[in-house]
Amino acid sequence: MSHDAATKKYAQNAASAIKDEILQKALNKIQSGLGKATALSYQNLDEGPDLRLAAHDIREKTINNLDVVLTRLAAKIRENGGRVYFARTGEQAVEYCLKIARQHHVKQVVKGKSMVTEEIRLNPAFEARGIEVNETDLGEYIIQLAGEKPSHIIAPAAHKTRQQVGRLFERKLGVPYTEDPPELTRIARKALREKFLTADMGISGCNLACAQTGHITVVSNEGNIRMATTLPKVHVAIMGMERVVPNLEDHDILFRLLSRGAAAQKLGGCVSYIGGPAGPEFPDGPEEFHLVILDNGRSRILADPKFREILCCIRCSACLNVCPVYGKIGGHAYDATYCGPIGAVLTPLMEGMNQAKDLCLGESLCGACQQACSVNIDLPRMLLELRYRLAYGDDQWETQPVSVAEKTIHQAWAFLAGHPALYRAFLRTFALGQKIFPTSRGMITKMPGPGAGWTRSRDIQPLSQTPFRKRFKKLNAKKAHG
Amino acid sequence: MTHATLFIQCIVDGMYPEVGEAMVSLFQRLGITMDYPENQTCCGQPSFNAGYRKEAAKAAKHYIETFEDSETIVCPSGSCVSMVRHHYPELFENEPAWKARAIAVGKRTFELTEYLVDVLHIENTGAYYDGTITYHDSCHLKRYLGVAAQPRTLISQVRGATFVEMKGCDTCCGFGGAFSTKYPDISTAMVREKVKNILDSGADAVVGCDMGCLMNIKGYLTRNTLNVRVMHIAQLLAGKKAGAV
Structure with a gap:
């Protein structure tokens, strides 16, 4: 399957799971029941939750x-x-x-x-x-x-x-x-x-x-x-x-x-x-x-010091019971043996990072999984590590860089971040240029490109014509004199 | 004299300058003097979260150079502070000198409510708000900085306000940076649930400490013409009774 096809399939799986009312009810029941009960059961350990x-x-x-x-x-x-x-x-x-x-x-x-x-x-x-x-x-x-x-x-x-x-x-x-x-x-x-x-x-x-x-x-x-x-x-x-x-x-x-x-x-x-x-x-x-x-494939994971920690997992599945993404898309959407946060880290390592990239990219990095993990595995750290390998490619893992276009955007942004005058000029230009987007009650309702995913279901605040950096001096001076 | 250097993250600088203004007026009321280094840009978190660490490291170096002479840096965002404090040192694993500088500046960078409560031991900011408030725990703030009690302490002292907890107050709102645009269906399902919990709480305003989450929540509320006010905690704490000076 090509990378784009895999992404499309993941998105489709997720979308149909979200529309499945029976599944949504079941997921809600698991998470509001088991998720909470597990957190409480750690508190009740004789040695306390630090065990x-x-x-x-x-x-x-x-x-x-x-x-x-x-x-x-x-x-x-x-x-x-x-x-x-x-x-x-x-x-x-x-x-x-x-x-x-x-x-x-x-x-x-x-x-x-x-x-x-x-x-x-x-x-x-x-x-x-x-x-x-x-x-x-x-x-x-x-x-x-x-x-x-x-x-x-x-x-x-x-x-x-x-x-x-x-x-x-x-x-x-x-x-x-x-x-x-x-x-x-x-x-x-x-x-x-x-x-x-x-x-x-x-x-x-x-x-x-x-x-x-x-x-x-x-x-x-x-x-x-x-x-x-x-x-x-x-x-x-x-x-x-x-x-x-x-x-x-x-x-x-x-x-x-x-x-x-x-x-x-x-x-x-x-x-x-x-x-x-x-x-x-x-x-x-x-x-x-x-x-x-x-x-x-476990020896290969063992040999990589950044991913070795995932082998600490004892498959209790507590991470599934708190993950807000699993809570919406359920297990089948991952289309892999292991789903949820553990699957999001393990599947790319076992089946190929490029092939299963959406599993590690399609997480919000909220950290609930680590908190629920019975052995406190830092799953968010490894999700970030996978994204790092995907960004630049990794020969050891036969991983290709995920997107040239995306890399270029981040390179440009990093350049701006290091050049304050250009950064300010860029934001000023964007603030003027955004007027082409349709608005309703002061909020932008439709954006092209990467923003389209956002504006399909949400409005977005436009950039202010007077950013904070232009306001600070005056605000700070006001008090000093007043 | 208490002095703070402001780090106003890109979202607040560009999209929500009124949050920065609220922070300035709050600090003025509390007698905290401020400076604002004009060369500040982005902390690099978007690149870091997407895996582009070389690019994030460039932004990080710029942040370190801009802020390392400041004694105390305060930012109205838990996720940006978490980036500086926890992830900057990771970026410089092979550059020990930069790593040391990153750790030093990370120790002096604070999120707004942790600065007020843990550093200055201020609980009552003299704020007033007429209405019922609920609070959304931002993930990085709560789980990576351990800040959950501080904002609640500050909110509990706001005169005129009634505080109610919503169900799932610390469940992710579905923002997650680029996650929200790359996987919009999942992100939307998450914010839909968050908004339902906000509405069910009966609050007329939802308060949070991170504009990323609040931008997501607000965007969903306005799109569905739902009438709940969205406030950054700086705006709540800067609030005064009408007519008060």
């Missing part, structure tokens, strides 16, 4: 020593009887999962909710080989039936009403229409229970992996991940390579912040610490446990 800052330090230290921590994690998982695979790319990760599926003659997979499997497009690869994949998180199940993508990192079907879900179930599951949430849940539960019992393979993500113990932690509020990871004979967990903590002490802090950031909970409803396959001493669990540790 977020301590957690940032913990994450930073782990990321700076990622090679060592991951080596320890892999060794510990293997010691516990699990298998570990380091995947450099998404394709490699998918291939590995398919290989295991082939070895076990897998026909049916049950999945716990996982964004990283969205990232590597795991489901279509399995389906293409005739393997049935069933999402078991209620929200994921709904959007899988609808053939859609998640619109929120932890509330994937947030954009759907219960009426829409009722009609979807009626159509896809052949059940009588109902819009009663407990009844809808019961229907999904019944359908999924059968899948759990017949599946040969369980696939999950990983909220946190602990190097000290060699366990992974997965959280759900429905108990579905627990079933997906213990009932089938094989369990494959996939994690982004940054989702590791060195020890239980750090695990405790991050896990508590994750629960608060995600859902304003002290603790997720169902938490599983998975320490490997069943063995003589631990009869519970699958026969085989695999952990796929995925790079898929």
